[in-house]
Amino acid sequence: MIQISNWKTKRKKKNHQKTARLKKIYFDACEEYGCLHLDQLFDIIEGNTAGDTHLDIAANLPVFRNEKLVDNDFHAMFVVLQTDTFVTSMDLSYNDLSTDVCVSLGRALVKNNKMLKINLTVCNIDVEGCQAIANGLEYNSYLKEIILYGNKFGMEGSNSLASMLQINNTLESLNIASTDQTSQSFIPICTVLHKNTSIKQLDVSRTIPHSDEQVIANHFSKLLAQTSTLAVLKLSKCDITDTGASSIAFYLRDNTSLKYLDISCNHLSSDGAIAFAELLQVNTCLEELFMCSNDIRDTGLMAISEALACGNSTLKKLWVCNNSITGKGLSTLAAALFTNKTLTHIYIWGNTLDEMACNAFKVLISEPEPRLKEENLDVQLYCVDGKNYLAETGHFNFSH
Numbered sequence: 001m002i003q004i005s006n007w008k009t010k011r012k013k014k015n016h017q018k019t020a021r022l023k024k025i026y027f028d029a030c031e032e033y034g035c036l037h038l039d040q041l042f043d044i045i046e047g048n049t050a051g052d053t054h055l056d057i058a059a060n061l062p063v064f065r066n067e068k069l070v071d072n073d074f075h076a077m078f079v080v081l082q083t084d085t086f087v088t089s090m091d092l093s094y095n096d097l098s099t100d101v102c103v104s105l106g107r108a109l110v111k112n113n114k115m116l117k118i119n120l121t122v123c124n125i126d127v128e129g130c131q132a133i134a135n136g137l138e139y140n141s142y143l144k145e146i147i148l149y150g151n152k153f154g155m156e157g158s159n160s161l162a163s164m165l166q167i168n169n170t171l172e173s174l175n176i177a178s179t180d181q182t183s184q185s186f187i188p189i190c191t192v193l194h195k196n197t198s199i200k201q202l203d204v205s206r207t208i209p210h211s212d213e214q215v216i217a218n219h220f221s222k223l224l225a226q227t228s229t230l231a232v233l234k235l236s237k238c239d240i241t242d243t244g245a246s247s248i249a250f251y252l253r254d255n256t257s258l259k260y261l262d263i264s265c266n267h268l269s270s271d272g273a274i275a276f277a278e279l280l281q282v283n284t285c286l287e288e289l290f291m292c293s294n295d296i297r298d299t300g301l302m303a304i305s306e307a308l309a310c311g312n313s314t315l316k317k318l319w320v321c322n323n324s325i326t327g328k329g330l331s332t333l334a335a336a337l338f339t340n341k342t343l344t345h346i347y348i349w350g351n352t353l354d355e356m357a358c359n360a361f362k363v364l365i366s367e368p369e370p371r372l373k374e375e376n377l378d379v380q381l382y383c384v385d386g387k388n389y390l391a392e393t394g395h396f397n398f399s400h
Contacts, residue, residue: 273300
């Protein structure tokens with residue numbers, strides 16, 4: 001008991017010394033840059049956050065509504081983040097990060113050995129800023145996820161990220177959606193990912209309109225044919241047509257890693273859906289398929305339903321909202337679920353929920369043994385004067 005007590009005393013003393021050291025580093029940095037300390041970071045250093053190691057200083061928080069953070073605030077913060085802090089995730093969304101601030105962040109990433117996730121959504125990061133962050137990540141072996149959504153650094157920025165991925169082997173999730181990428185931007189990214197074995201999640205959604213979708217589809221198709229690590233791929237709003245969708249579906253047949261595919265808000269018709277139906281008959285890995293806001297219609301959904309009824313036993317979640325589907329297609333899907341026992345989540349709102357669709361889904365969710373749970377749907381059944389209707393609910397589970 002005496003030994004344990006001595007160990008706890010020494011540990012407490014060591015933590016106190018560490019806290020004092022970090023406080024001094026931070027206060028000295030604030031004095032150097034002429035700024036006030038951030039309560040959010042100070043509380044983490046003090047250990048007053050009940051174990052919470054997430055630093056949330058997103059500019060859209062109420063506390064920053066009247067006074068935004070400026071460059072010197074970030075410079076001082078990144079000085080302390082270069083040391084052994086308790087911060088494991090950080091949200092800087094909607095702040096204005098200049099090139100100089102990104103350079104400071106890059107330096108912090110070189111030395112920081114605690115940070116696992118950084119959210120830099122819409123931070124006005126330019127090409128030079130992206131390059132500085134990428135340079136820091138080349139020497140970082142701890143960060144697992146970085147979100148760069150909405151920063152308009154274009155192809156030059158993505159090229160620097162591709163170069164980084166040739167060296168970095170610990171980053172697992174990269175989000176460069178809505179960063180002014182074109183079809184040509186993905187050539188170096190896909191080429192590098194043929195050899196990179198750490199990236200598991202990739203979001204490249206929202207390319208510049210009218211990009212060459214065939215180039216996008218071809219390069220990602222070849223990547224999917226070879227990768228054994230990529231588990232999540234988001235290709236929403238990439239102008240992909242049936243031809244590109246057919247290529248992606250074909251090369252996914254033998255893929256053993258991809259579990260989630262987002263191909264929503266593209267230009268898929270029933271032909272594209274049929275290609276994915278053929279995929280579902282042979283693929284044994286894909287668990288979640290997000291196809292909202294295309295135009296697959298009844299023919300496309302009926303083909304997918306047939307695949308689900310005739311052998312697919314891996315797909316768990318299916319999104320087909322806003323696809324010009326009527327009760328004919330939706331009732332076929334509902335019928336398929338009495339054969340298929342794997343699919344547990346379905347999202348159909350935005351289609352024509354006519355009497356045939358409503359009656360079919362009533363059977364699916366009726367007691368005493370409903371095939372689907374209502375919380376796994378985006379619609380809810382109600383009855384008026386003996387007639388069934390479906391209303392939208394808030395259950396819209398965006399995975400990943």
